[in-house]
Amino acid sequence: MNRDSVVQDWDAASSIWEYMLIKRLQPEPATHPTRNGLNDDVREQDGEGDVAMEEAEAQERPLQENPLLMTEAPWNSPKSREKAIEIIMENWGCPAFWLSRTPVLSAFAAGKATALVIDVGGANTSVTAIHDGMVLKRSIQRSPAGGLWLSAQIRNMWENSEPRVSLTPTFLVENKTPVDALAPAQARLRHFPFPIHESFRAYEEERVLTEYKESVVEVWRGPGRYSAAGNEDFVKTQPGRVFEMPDGYNQMWREQRFKVTEGMWDENAGYAVAESDRLTKAQTIPELIRASLGAVDVDLRGNLLANVVVTGSTSLINGFNDRLNNELTMMYPGLKVKIHAAGLTSERRFGAWIGGSILASLGTFHQMWISRKEYEENGAGVVEKRCK
Incomplete structure (x- = not known):
């Protein structure tokens, strides 16, 4: 993955994802009764081959019982999105899948469906306008200032x-x-x-x-x-x-x-x-915000500025939110500015993951999943049609 948060080496990405999901984010599998120390030697019991076969199948299809929601950068390409769903469905046997953009999930984590999301992360800074849970693509701005x-x-x-x-x-x-x-x-x-x-x-x-x-x-x-x-x-x-x-x-x-x-x-x-590392004026945070808001309907700007969501680990630097508030007030003196930033370090760093957890747990979201059947009928292109 490069500094733009776009996957370049898919073999490496697949291995890392699998390690993270299987080894780090799932509990240890329960020991089979034939191997818990309370039974006779497994070689003397019937069904030893069946147990081994079940374990092998579970390793080949590690997520066959778990739907998966993944995050992506808002500028991710359609080709990369299709490659992601291919890996999930073909290699891991997932029953359902969804791909969501990080600004949308960060806004959901802050309880907002409409927001101006300012994400100051490790590799870059991005500013994205969200309206009714949808990314306004023309508003997406990014910079290496992370x-x-x-x-x-x-x-x-x-x-x-x-x-x-x-x-x-x-x-x-x-x-x-x-x-x-x-x-x-x-x-x-x-x-x-x-x-x-x-x-x-x-x-x-x-x-x-x-x-x-x-x-x-x-x-x-x-x-x-x-x-x-x-x-x-x-x-x-x-x-x-x-x-x-x-x-x-x-x-x-x-x-x-x-x-x-x-x-x-x-x-x-x-x-x-x-x-190569020097920032231009257009790459500074105030200009990213100006360009993002300039790309949306003028009637939306007041609502967006009243719902500014700040996320990303670099935004935790002391004084960042105060400076941002002062800059926005000077840039838009006639509009009300309100910044929403999580107080806990973990919530600021992992805003998109928290928003994804909230979204996936909603009862109304279950009808949104891309099912395995839908994938088999429509192919990888379904992710571009469904996950807007």
Whole structure:
């Protein structure tokens, strides 16, 4: 799956989905009575072959008794949707299936059928207008301004700091000695008799960056932009936040912790990054919202702004909702703005899954499932006709 949340390697995707659904999201299967320790040796009993056959069939058709609802990005292609239902129906033997777009489910999780959904996730940020439970396709806007982009900003800030901040993952640190702020780290590193895969190191480095985002990074709330005259000088007078790296190096962060997020709102702010990672004005959050609302009927805008749903893990950064509210109020001074954002971390991170759980449990939804019979009669194209 690429950064646009679209599957590219279907073999890998199928294996990951199967592992997640069978190994992680289902309880352990009950032990057959012939193998629970209360019976004689199974080799001495009749029906041993039948038991093995049943177990083999269950492994081949792991979801043959369970309908499945899956989420997808709102810009997912018809070809990808058809491939997904083929895997579910042909390989897993699912009795029924449904595919729903993440903004719709996030709106349902907030109790809204009509909403402007702002999803600030790990790989990208998207803004989508939902009306009566349907995605208004012309309103879909997206940008790479997500958690990974923010991580790149933090890396750039650390590399250009004085002194330079080294990112050493926790698993490489064997022990460390406490040091004063800005003093060089005194740590002994682990040495492994085998090479560390770069993907594992990147994962561990991202864990450190995530901790920094959660404990230090903050969004400038206002008034005005962070780059406005006097605002940065004001921040320098405010209490900072200390962060200790895994190797023991620690530093007080003041205005820098606001600057790393400012590029999400103002393309001229933030730290310089590679040309490929630089945001244009159209990719900033205020412009995504402006473009999304500009693509819908003017009569709907008031209702959408009164039902702004914020979801995604990167939206949990301190001050995000306040800044968003200030930006929307400045952009649309004559309209009422109301933001709905779940308070619990898990609810904000997994809004689409929670909405999917709510939708699938509704009694009225049972008639919506794409059944196996319907799939066999109409083929994979039925998903594009039914799952709007």
